[in-house]
Amino acid sequence: VFNKNPFIPPITAPANQLERVLPDINRRAKNQLQLLIIILPDYTGTYGTIKRICETELGIVSQCCKPNQVRKGQKQYLENVALKINVKAGGSNSVLLDAISRKIPRLSDIPTIILGADVTHASPGEDCSASIAAVVASMDWPDVTKYKGLVSAQGHREEIIQDLYKEVDGKPSGMIRELLVSYYKSTGQKPKRIIFYRDGVSEGQFAHVLLHEIDAIRKACATLEEGYLPPITFVVVQKRHHTRLFPVDNNLTDRSGNIIPGTVIDTKICHPCEFDFYLCSHAGIQGTSRPTHYHVLLDENKFTADLLQLLTNSLCYTYARCTRSVSVVPPAYYAHLAAFRARYYTEGMTMSESGSSSALDMTQERQAQISILPKIKDNVKEVMFYC
DSSP, rough: OOSSSSSSSSOOOGGGGGGHHHHHHHHHHHOOEEEHHHHHOOOOSHHHHHHHHHIIIIOEEEEOOHHHHHHHHOOHHHHHHHHHHHTTTTTSSSOOOOTTEEEEESSOOOSSEEEEEEEOOOOOOOHHHOEEEEEEEEEEEETTOOEEEEEEEEEOOOOOOTTSSSSEETEEOHHHHHHHHHHHHHSOOOSSEEEEEEEEOOOOOOHHHHHHHHHHHHHHHHSSSSOOOOEEEEEEEOOOOOOOOOOGGGGGTTTTSSOTTTTTEEESSSSSSSSSEEOOOOOOOHHHHHHHEEEEEEEEEEOOHHHHHHHHHHTTTTTTTTOOOOSSSSSHHHHHHHHHHHHOOOOOOTOOOOSSOOOGGHHHHHHHHTOOOOOOHHHHTTTTTOO
């Protein structure tokens, strides 16, 4: 429930004073702000600074709005902003009826955690910038609508996520372990099944990713309790391909002339002996819809093709930022958003030398500087701040 009267009165401030104004607002609110709504200036360049200060220094969840859209006050825009505000305040925008009634196979029967992971890389011209890895995990079984996100920086153009599991001063640590602990605190149960959607992996990296990242997940589980090894289903999500699907019968199209949402292809054009499928889970708005290619690298939960396709398509209707189904399964989508958000935290930090030195020329000290990301405040991590 939102209070109609704001905790502090509206404040205007010049964009070049953000470093001073934002902490001052937090002090005036006695560090009790749950959400800060900011109308951005007409020019760009302040968004990243706002997010970095609010989420890594002050521990405030913020919602930025474009001034021209605010002036118009269109209902659709305000509804979309309201969807984002609700999840940032810890709420849920939608939940599957079958999830509430516990009718989703391989999800509703036993405590299940769904994870998504992605790695974003710097622009092609940047030789030294770190890659940003993000992992999100569901925190509200059996609804699976709230996802906690963690981010970390790693070496330039490294696709394998390095911080899934690590040891710090001889103690187990890492993103998977932290997410499993958070899941237990949130639900009161240990996950007995893990479903992992991994975005951004090419076919040439399948074996390397499977070997390293599955091993990291198992190590993280083993540190929580002796003998604790829940079965894992590891699915790679691929959006960058040239496959398009067209209906044979024109009666089987939506208004845009595209195939109907929920269309699955798992024969003929798929791998002859591996577990993969194409799923078009969204309704096309303009142009030709691009299906998403899901490739199952490991399946210890013994999904049938139909059950995994049903689960993946169902999850696509739970995306928090809109009321329609989306083209990519939400855990992978959220991981992409979280990784993209973390790149804003590095704005203003020295990420590359002024000269044209390559990554091979960097010293160990320089590489260590690149791998440092500002730490997100704990209260911010508990909500879907990246939406």
